[in-house]
Amino acid sequence: MARRWYAYNGVGDPLSSGDYNIASYPPSCINGVRVCAIYATGTGQSPSFLSSNLRNYISNLYITLVAQPDSDPAIKKYVYGKS
Numbered sequence: 001m002a003r004r005w006y007a008y009n010g011v012g013d014p015l016s017s018g019d020y021n022i023a024s025y026p027p028s029c030i031n032g033v034r035v036c037a038i039y040a041t042g043t044g045q046s047p048s049f050l051s052s053n054l055r056n057y058i059s060n061l062y063i064t065l066v067a068q069p070d071s072d073p074a075i076k077k078y079v080y081g082k083s
């Protein structure tokens with residue numbers, strides 16, 4: 001399955017794949033206090049599922065307010081935040 005950008009709808013549960021919609025463009029946000037977008041596997045309007053790693057990245061975003069994973073600047077980020 002291919003990875004795509006999905007935008008969080010901002011009102012549902014950020015840990016629920018049904019609360020994301022496929023994005024036509026990569027997000028312009030990166031860091032912030034709430035989820036903006038995720039880079040996840042999927043074939044339709046919403047991601048197929050949120051892996052345990054992706055769920056951890058979402059949780060870590062709320063703690064650190066920095067795009068995740070944050071361990072190395074050269075690593076691809078899978079969760080972006082916004083103010």
